[in-house]
Amino acid sequence: MATVGxxxxxxxxxxxxxxxxxxxxxxVRGRDExxxxxxxxxxxxxxxxxxxxxxxxxxxxxSDFSFATVASHSSxxxxxxxxxxxxxxxxEGSLLxxxxxxxxxxxxxxxxxxxQLRRVAPYAxxxxxxxxxxxxxxxxxxxxxxxxxxxxxxxxxGLNPLLRHPSMMIHPPxxxxxxxxxTIPFAFAIGALIARQVGAADWIRATRRFALGAWxxxxxxxxxxxxxxxxxxxxxxxWAWDPVENASLLPWLTGTAFIHSIMIQEKRGMxxxxxxxxxxxxxxxxxxxxxxxxxxxxxxxxxxxxSTLGVPFVxxxxxxxxxxxxxVVLRRNELRSExxxxxxxxxxxxxxxxxxxxxxxxxxxxxxxxWPLIAEALTGTRRAxxxxxxxxxxxxLAIVLVLLSGIGPVIAWRRATVSNARRNFLLPAxxxxxxxxxxxxxxxxxxxxxxxxxxxxxxxxxSVGQEFWRGVGVRRAMTGENALVALRSLVARNRxxxxxxxxxxxxxxxxVGVAASTAFNDARDVRLAPGQSVxxxxxxxTYERATSHxxxxxxxxxxxxxxxxxxxxxxxxxxxxxxxxxxxxxxRDVAGLGPVGRFFExxxxxxxxxxxxxxxxxxxxxxxxxxxxxxxxEEGDRVFSAAAxxxxxxxxxxxxxxxxxxxxxxxxxxxPEATFRVISSPLVTxxxxxxIVVFLGGLIALWPGPDAARRRVTARxxxxxxxxxxxx
Amino acid sequence: xxxxxxLVILAVLCAVVALVSAPLRGRAVDRVRAESDDxxxxxxxxxxxxYREIRDAELDMRTxxxxxxxxxxxDRQLRAEAVEILKxxxxxxx
Numbered sequence: 053m054a055t056v057g058x059x060x061x062x063x064x065x066x067x068x069x070x071x072x073x074x075x076x077x078x079x080v081r082g083r084d085e086x087x088x089x090x091x092x093x094x095x096x097x098x099x100x101x102x103x104x105x106x107x108x109x110x111x112x113x114x115s116d117f118s119f120a121t122v123a124s125h126s127s128x129x130x131x132x133x134x135x136x137x138x139x140x141x142x143x144e145g146s147l148l149x150x151x152x153x154x155x156x157x158x159x160x161x162x163x164x165x166x167x168q169l170r171r172v173a174p175y176a177x178x179x180x181x182x183x184x185x186x187x188x189x190x191x192x193x194x195x196x197x198x199x200x201x202x203x204x205x206x207x208x209x210g211l212n213p214l215l216r217h218p219s220m221m222i223h224p225p226x227x228x229x230x231x232x233x234x235t236i237p238f239a240f241a242i243g244a245l246i247a248r249q250v251g252a253a254d255w256i257r258a259t260r261r262f263a264l265g266a267w268x269x270x271x272x273x274x275x276x277x278x279x280x281x282x283x284x285x286x287x288x289x290x291w292a293w294d295p296v297e298n299a300s301l302l303p304w305l306t307g308t309a310f311i312h313s314i315m316i317q318e319k320r321g322m323x324x325x326x327x328x329x330x331x332x333x334x335x336x337x338x339x340x341x342x343x344x345x346x347x348x349x350x351x352x353x354x355x356x357x358x359s360t361l362g363v364p365f366v367x368x369x370x371x372x373x374x375x376x377x378x379x380v381v382l383r384r385n386e387l388r389s390e391x392x393x394x395x396x397x398x399x400x401x402x403x404x405x406x407x408x409x410x411x412x413x414x415x416x417x418x419x420x421x422x423w424p425l426i427a428e429a430l431t432g433t434r435r436a437x438x439x440x441x442x443x444x445x446x447x448x449l450a451i452v453l454v455l456l457s458g459i460g461p462v463i464a465w466r467r468a469t470v471s472n473a474r475r476n477f478l479l480p481a482x483x484x485x486x487x488x489x490x491x492x493x494x495x496x497x498x499x500x501x502x503x504x505x506x507x508x509x510x511x512x513x514x515s516v517g518q519e520f521w522r523g524v525g526v527r528r529a530m531t532g533e534n535a536l537v538a539l540r541s542l543v544a545r546n547r548x549x550x551x552x553x554x555x556x557x558x559x560x561x562x563x564v565g566v567a568a569s570t571a572f573n574d575a576r577d578v579r580l581a582p583g584q585s586v587x588x589x590x591x592x593x594t595y596e597r598a599t600s601h602x603x604x605x606x607x608x609x610x611x612x613x614x615x616x617x618x619x620x621x622x623x624x625x626x627x628x629x630x631x632x633x634x635x636x637x638x639x640r641d642v643a644g645l646g647p648v649g650r651f652f653e654x655x656x657x658x659x660x661x662x663x664x665x666x667x668x669x670x671x672x673x674x675x676x677x678x679x680x681x682x683x684x685x686e687e688g689d690r691v692f693s694a695a696a697x698x699x700x701x702x703x704x705x706x707x708x709x710x711x712x713x714x715x716x717x718x719x720x721x722x723x724p725e726a727t728f729r730v731i732s733s734p735l736v737t738x739x740x741x742x743x744i745v746v747f748l749g750g751l752i753a754l755w756p757g758p759d760a761a762r763r764r765v766t767a768r769x770x771x772x773x774x775x776x777x778x779x780x
Numbered sequence: 781x782x783x784x785x786x787l788v789i790l791a792v793l794c795a796v797v798a799l800v801s802a803p804l805r806g807r808a809v810d811r812v813r814a815e816s817d818d819x820x821x822x823x824x825x826x827x828x829x830x831y832r833e834i835r836d837a838e839l840d841m842r843t844x845x846x847x848x849x850x851x852x853x854x855d856r857q858l859r860a861e862a863v864e865i866l867k868x869x870x871x872x873x874x
Contacts, residue, residue, distance in 0.1 A: 055789075056785050056789060063789075089803045092803065095799065168821055169818070254821050254824075318832075319829060319833050465833070467850070468846070469847060469850060471847070522842075549839075
């Protein structure tokens with residue numbers, strides 16, 4: 053099967069190269085049959101890569117350790133759900149996932165536009181096939197997922213235990229869907245620039261939904277990663293300004309700017325250079341994000357370590373930047389604005405300001421992420437910038453961004469008068485001031501930036517609430533519908549507008565959650581013996597007793613866990629009982645490790661204790677002190693090493709099991725001390741609730757409107773415009 | 781390489797060549813719009829965007845973001861722009 057998988061990838065590479073040539077030839081010569089052949093190359097690649105991906109997945113599900121990647125990233129003890137997802141935990145598997153998603157999304161957009169965009173689509177096809185050729189070449193020549201082992205091991209190394217979390221399994225496909233979807237507007241923008249069609253409305257209309265989908269998928273991917281970090285990594289945070297996290301944030305920020313400013317081009321024919329630059333930058337940053345994870349150029353807990361992919365990616369990114377800049381400069385005459393900004397008091401002006409803030413944030417994140425490389429180039433020493441540096445710049449920008457997301461919905465397009473603005477801003481502003489005053493009274497004034505975020509968040513919720521209220525009122529006055537039906541019809545008829553408003557509310561909730569949980573969290577790191585307590589916020593954490601157990605799967609030892617029972621109380625009243633644990637997975641690399649010691653030398657993961665609520669989260673993780681066990685473990689190593697080869701394997705396994713059971717029991721008997729991290733943090737849950745609201749709003753904005761309704765509306769307006777024409 | 785794998789690869793190769801070369805053999809060419817149709821599609825897209833702008837302005841007026849007076853002026857301007865697009869559409873359609 054590996055041979056077939058590899059052959060499919062080689063075929064995909066050949067078809068991609070042919071498709072690039074066919075598409076460009078067809079576009080230059082005006083030969084539709086070559087253009088169609090190029091487009092069919094994309095469909096063929098989708099089929100070939102689907103076959104290749106299926107072969108790899110089957111190998112993982114069957115634990116076929118003749119595949120090197122399966123042997124190094126899965127094992128018979130890996131749960132089936134994680135076996136299926138282990139494919140993209142490897143470098144080569146994740147590259148294959150990238151290519152697969154790219155081929156599927158490319159096929160979808162090219163099928164949808166097969167009878168349109170005569171001049172733009174062939175060049176866009178060539179660009180998409182160029183990306184496919186690049187990734188197929190990496191998979192054929194650099195990182196093949198179909199490498200076979202000369203000696204097939206009986207057991208694999210297993211999936212990294214840190215990745216055994218449901219959100220971590222969905223996170224990469226979401227992130228890669230975002231990255232690959234962003235290449236679509238990029239490709240069509242390049243096509244439009246080459247074909248001198250960049251001012252046209254139809255390529256934007258054809259790809260807008262893909263840009264919005266990319267934004268949504270990438271956002272979900274980022275948030276799933278944050279959730280994983282919070283629940284799995286044992287440090288209690290959800291964002292660490294890690295280079296790989298930042299790499300996914302960069303295209304999301306510029307993509308957010310693009311999906312706002314493209315509305316101005318659609319409506320007013322303005323900001324063409326800005327928009328095309330944004331979409332080109334976003335596509336390039338999506339590739340840069342992939343590069344950062346793949347190359348290991350920056351130190352990150354997420355990166356795949358040092359690899360040989362750096363040079364090809366640098367060349368690709370160089371080509372993307374050079375061709376983007378070159379095309380924009382060459383087509384600068386076609387990119388002139390058709391209109392000017394009518395007023396600084398207009399939605400266009402707010403969108404422009406929002407764009408500047410988003411791009412400034414992207415620049416800060418870019419600078420901070422790449423600073424270690426810049427510093428190394430300038431001084432010879434690699435120095436990373438930590439969260440305080442990022443917070444210094446991004447927090448004020450985020451406050452302005454949230455404020456703007458509240459102003460945008462209540463200000464009119466083209467021009468708003470002062471009296472109208474006063475009428476629309478009055479209630480939201482009063483609500484925001486009231487919330488701010490109330491929170492200041494309750495002590496929030498000690499953290500002015502957080503208070504500013506709460507005030508801006510309240511402003512957003514109030515302004516969007518007012519918009520929904522008024523919209524429903526208008527709808528009810530027009531149709532006599534009841535409030536719920538009116539709300540549904542209002543949203544259904546204006547999906548982009550009201551879906552977008554919901555996204556704003558979700559982002560405001562998310563930022564309020566971030567501000568509260570960052571500014572007011574109380575985190576303590578303490579060493580406790582059973583019976584001792586520590587306070588965090590209003591809560592007392594008492595280490596009641598130690599726990600330990602051995603987990604097995606399929607007859608094999610999966611991990612040894614040492615944990616604690618922690619009682620949490622407030623003002624003497626019991627709140628909850630938590631059971632944090634530290635799990636030790638055996639090392640598969642037995643060389644140099646003792647027969648007993650290897651069970652404590654592999655990966656270790658934290659199972660956190662979490663009591664989440666709307667007002668606050670109580671969180672704890674523990675690290676057991678196993679130093680007292682070391683003499684016993686060393687003794688076990690000596691005994692089993694001396695007995696090696698003298699015992700039957702079955703007997704040796706039983707004896708080893710008993711020895712480990714003895715160690716686990718000894719841990720309990722010793723009443724061990726442990727190091728705890730305890731956190732009480734307000735409003736963390738609102739980050740996840742805000743994310744769900746963002747997701748729902750994005751889905752509403754993305755959902756296609758019913759064709760029939762669109763036709764009716766169009767016909768009605770056409771009649772009215774035609775009537776005006778008759779009068780003129 | 782075993783014979784089954786070889787046969788599978790050959791079969792896939794044939795299928796890919798058939799799929800990709802079909803338009804070159806005069807088969808299955810999707811009817812791509814003529815250039816004039818592209819112009820019409822572009823104008824249709826502009827028309828829809830203009831209509832959306834008119835609808836947005838109306839909703840802005842009804843929800844109090846625009847005064848009736850401002851809306852009247854803006855609406856007149858937008859409809860004039862829509863008329864220009866409709867004229868261009870008529871010209872393109874011959």
